[in-house]
Amino acid sequence: MAQDSVYGVVLLVAFVAANLPWLSERFLLLVKLNKNAGWRWLEWLVCYGLSGLFALALEHKMTGEVHVQQWEFYLATLCLFVVFALPGFIYHYDLKKLLKA
Numbered sequence: 001m002a003q004d005s006v007y008g009v010v011l012l013v014a015f016v017a018a019n020l021p022w023l024s025e026r027f028l029l030l031v032k033l034n035k036n037a038g039w040r041w042l043e044w045l046v047c048y049g050l051s052g053l054f055a056l057a058l059e060h061k062m063t064g065e066v067h068v069q070q071w072e073f074y075l076a077t078l079c080l081f082v083v084f085a086l087p088g089f090i091y092h093y094d095l096k097k098l099l100k101a
Contacts, residue, residue: 019087021043
């Protein structure tokens with residue numbers, strides 16, 4: 001797999017994972033819950049961690065090692081994950097109500 005396509009795959013997985021809590025009533029698509037905002041944010045954090053682990057695994061597979069990062073890198077990826085989650089958040093809290101009406 002070319003290195004450019006790996007970047008696209010990681011970004012696509014992160015985008016889907018960031019929107020997952022607001023588009024599904026199941027926790028990580030496994031457990032059916034009546035999710036409130038707290039459960040959704042917890043699931044969002046778990047999805048952030050899982051997508052980060054996925055990216056680390058791909059990096060290890062492509063280069064044979066994982067580069068050490070400082071806290072600034074993780075803060076930047078967390079902010080990017082917040083931006084990725086915006087469409088699902090807007091759909092769940094605003095657009096869904098308008099579409100039902």
